[in-house]
Amino acid sequence: LAKTTQPISMDSYEGQEVNITCSHNNIATNDYITWYQQFPSQGPRFIIQGYKTKVTNEVASLFIPADRKSSTLSLPRVSLSDTAVYYCLVGDAGGYQKVTFGTGTKLQVIP
Amino acid sequence: GAGVSQSPSNKVTEKGKDVELRCDPISGHTALYWYRQRLGQGLEFLIYFQGNSAPDKSGLPSDRFSAERTGESVSTLTIQRTQQEDSAVYLCASSFRGKKNEQYFGPGTRLTVT
Numbered sequence: 023l024a025k026t027t028q029p030i031s032m033d034s035y036e037g038q039e040v041n042i043t044c045s046h047n048n049i050a051t052n053d054y055i056t057w058y059q060q061f062p063s064q065g066p067r068f069i070i071q072g073y074k075t076k077v078t079n080e081v082a083s084l085f086i087p088a089d090r091k092s093s094t095l096s097l098p099r100v101s102l103s104d105t106a107v108y109y110c111l112v113g114d115a116g117g118y119q120k121v122t123f124g125t126g127t128k129l130q131v132i133p
Numbered sequence: 134g135a136g137v138s139q140s141p142s143n144k145v146t147e148k149g150k151d152v153e154l155r156c157d158p159i160s161g162h163t164a165l166y167w168y169r170q171r172l173g174q175g176l177e178f179l180i181y182f183q184g185n186s187a188p189d190k191s192g193l194p195s196d197r198f199s200a201e202r203t204g205e206s207v208s209t210l211t212i213q214r215t216q217q218e219d220s221a222v223y224l225c226a227s228s229f230r231g232k233k234n235e236q237y238f239g240p241g242t243r244l245t246v247t
Binding site (some may be wrong): 056063064065066067068070108109111113114115116120121122123124125126 | 137142157167168174175176178181187191224226230231232233234235236238239240241
């Protein structure tokens with residue numbers, strides 16, 4: 023299983039763009055990169071997934087360089103409601119290997 | 134449509150008692166997962182079902198923990214002889230087969246062992 027490393031915490035002011043980087047040096051060919059968001063007292067919520075280059079949806083963008091050894095989740099113009107823990111996961115979509123959530127990055131948005 | 138539901142939402146039990154936690158996945162999701170999350174910690178994988186079979190039970194902390202799934206639907210996680218260290222939020226998630234990176238989580242069951 024590819025191990026991931028991400029910052030434990032980050033602070034940002036409202037309205038700023040936030041970039042959270044995740045390192046995954048031993049990512050395998052079949053692995054995808056997935057990000058989840060977890061608000062207090064709720065289960066995690068899938069927000070974005072990618073394999074290479076850039077993926078964008080209504081919530082976030084995911085940037086993956088050519089070597090795929092890292093990825094960056096970008097949240098445009100954050101608001102207080104974006105305060106949450108963000109988890110980076112790396113793994114293949116099928117198969118029987120478990121999905122491993124790390125400790126995540128706690129993002130605190132400041133007014 | 135309906136999401137993943139879990140019951141009860143909260144459970145307080147005395148040390149040594151058995152508890153059963155229930156998960157109803159999204160209809161059509163053949164894969165189901167159980168996690169444990171202690172206060173302020175990340176998610177700890179417990180067990181994974183594909184259909185009614187559990188190919189990966191590696192995360193179950195001890196033989197006091199067991200889980201089953203029937204009809205490729207509802208799953209129950211049973212903790213026997215509960216201990217105080219079992220206190221945590223137990224989260225259930227489901228996904229389509231071959232989409233285990235895209236899991237949909239329930240609200241969790243908060244278990245407190247006194």
